[in-house]
Amino acid sequence: xxxxxxxxxxxxxxxxxxxxxxxxxxxxxxxxxxxxxxxxxxxxxxxxxxxxxxxxxxxxxxxxxxxxxxxxxxxxxxxxxxxxxxxxxxxxxxxxxxxxxxxxxxxxxxxxxxxxxxxxxxxxxxxxxxxxxxxxxxxxx
Amino acid sequence: xxxxxxxxxxxxxxxxxxxxxxxxxxxxxxxxxxxxxxxxxxxxxxxxxxxxxxxxxxxxxxxxxxxxxxxxxxxxxxxxxxxxxxxxxxxxxxxxxxxxxxxxxxxxxxxxxxxxxxxxxxxxxxxxxxxxxxxxxxxxx
DNA sequence: ATGACTGCAAACATTTTGCAAAAGG
DNA sequence: CCTTTTGCAAAATGTTTGCAGTCAT
Numbered sequence: 001x002x003x004x005x006x007x008x009x010x011x012x013x014x015x016x017x018x019x020x021x022x023x024x025x026x027x028x029x030x031x032x033x034x035x036x037x038x039x040x041x042x043x044x045x046x047x048x049x050x051x052x053x054x055x056x057x058x059x060x061x062x063x064x065x066x067x068x069x070x071x072x073x074x075x076x077x078x079x080x081x082x083x084x085x086x087x088x089x090x091x092x093x094x095x096x097x098x099x100x101x102x103x104x105x106x107x108x109x110x111x112x113x114x115x116x117x118x119x120x121x122x123x124x125x126x127x128x129x130x131x132x133x134x135x136x137x138x139x140x141x
Numbered sequence: 142x143x144x145x146x147x148x149x150x151x152x153x154x155x156x157x158x159x160x161x162x163x164x165x166x167x168x169x170x171x172x173x174x175x176x177x178x179x180x181x182x183x184x185x186x187x188x189x190x191x192x193x194x195x196x197x198x199x200x201x202x203x204x205x206x207x208x209x210x211x212x213x214x215x216x217x218x219x220x221x222x223x224x225x226x227x228x229x230x231x232x233x234x235x236x237x238x239x240x241x242x243x244x245x246x247x248x249x250x251x252x253x254x255x256x257x258x259x260x261x262x263x264x265x266x267x268x269x270x271x272x273x274x275x276x277x278x279x280x281x282x
Numbered sequence: 283a284t285g286a287c288t289g290c291a292a293a294c295a296t297t298t299t300g301c302a303a304a305a306g307g
Numbered sequence: 308c309c310t311t312t313t314g315c316a317a318a319a320t321g322t323t324t325g326c327a328g329t330c331a332t
Contacts, residue, residue: 016306016311037296050314055297057312071212073267075322076296089253089260098260100253104245112230112241112270119230119239122272126214129253130265137261157286157331178321191289196322198287216297217321288329298319305312 001029013064020049024057033097034070034078034088072128087127093136103127142170154205161190165198174238175211175219175229213238213269228268234277244268 001009006025007017015021023044028035035043037058041051049057058079061067070078072090085105089098109122132140142150147166148158156162164185169176176184178199182192190198199220202208211219213231226246230239250263273281 011307018306018312020313052298052315053313069214071214071267073210073212073218075218077214077216087253089257089263091260092264096259098257100256102252102256103249104252108244108268109270111243111245112228115241115243116230116239118237118274118276119232119272120275120278122230122270123233124271126212126267126269126271127249128267129250129263130267131260131263133259134261135259152332159287159331161288193290193323194288200323284332286329286331288327290326290328292324294321294323296319296321299317301315303312303314306310307308 001026013066015060015064020044020053021057023048024054025061028067028079028081032081033099034072034080036074036076036078038076040079070128071126073130087129089129089131091133091136092130093132093140096133096136098133100129142167154207156201156205161185161194162198164189165195166202169208169220169222173222174240175213175221177215177217177219179217181220211269212267214271228270230270230272232274232277233271234273234281237274237276239274241270 003022003026006022010017010021010025024040027040027043031043037051037054040054044054058067062069062079066082067079068082070080070088072078072095084101085103086099086101087103089100091097103125105125105127109125113119113122144163144167147163151158151162151166165181168181168184172184178192178195181195185195199208203210203220207223208220209223211221211229213219213236225242226244227240227242228244230241232238246266246268250266254260254263
């Protein structure tokens with residue numbers, strides 16, 4: 001996607017198309033996987049965009065619904081563009097992330113709602129798998 | 142489960158059965174849902190068990206495999222006893238948690254591994270659903 | 283008795299807030 | 308212009324570490 005398209009995209013959500021936002025959006029779109037704030041800060045450069053602004057921008061994007069938070073049992077959060085429904089396998093050793101699709105969430109949500117006494121609907125779901133990637137498995141041997 | 146049984150349980154893992162550990166274990170077992178450190182601290186009383194000791198004890202339990210960490214997109218972690226495979230619905234408004242079973246993780250893991258280039262096996266999975274509970278839905282109207 | 287465990291203080295990491303300056307539309 | 312957005316400093320929150328003393332076995 002071109003810079004011009006990102007501008008249009010942002011404006012479509014009523015946001016001002018500042019260089020930082022365009023940069024962050026492009027980074028998320030290009031990286032195609034969840035990133036920690038540190039990753040983002042390192043990639044974008046803290047001179048380009050203050051860490052605080054990254055936090056604030058991600059929060060804005062998340063509220064508008066096109067960015068999602070992902071948790072990998074770490075003490076910091078990851079963020080990714082909310083595109084097609086997909087989920088992740090996370091390497092417990094090196095943090096490598098791989099995507100997969102087909103979580104069968106429709107069925108899952110139905111099953112959960114059938115059992116639930118307290119909830120009438122589900123807005124969101126989060127599925128993460130944990131393992132050790134081949135490369136780590138090899139070097140840990 | 143009786144206090145005596147908790148002692149035996151802990152010793153079975155090579156741990157010393159201290160009052161704090163027994164207390165924490167019992168609390169997790171009785172509450173039957175993920176708890177934040179704050180919940181635990183409030184329930185157990187910080188005079189009974191220092192907050193730092195709670196962190197350390199949970200980490201120990203987690204490493205031994207009978208406690209799991211659960212993330213609900215918050216900036217703090219939740220912990221629960223790792224019993225039968227079950228998952229949670231989390232109220233985005235009040236934090237109420239309800240369990241459900243039957244996540245079909247076998248199939249899920251198979252699907253993921255079939256697509257994966259980097260992973261040969263999965264050790265753990267984490268599934269959370271998010272919604273607004275009936276009681277919050279009513280009061281938010 | 284001795285190693286495991288705990289409390290306390292202090293460090294560290296992550297995330298949030300306040301406010302004045304800068305910049306988009 | 309005028310409102311939104313940003314940077315910087317500082318605070319708040321969550322978590323970890325170091326170390327000396329205590330406790331379980």
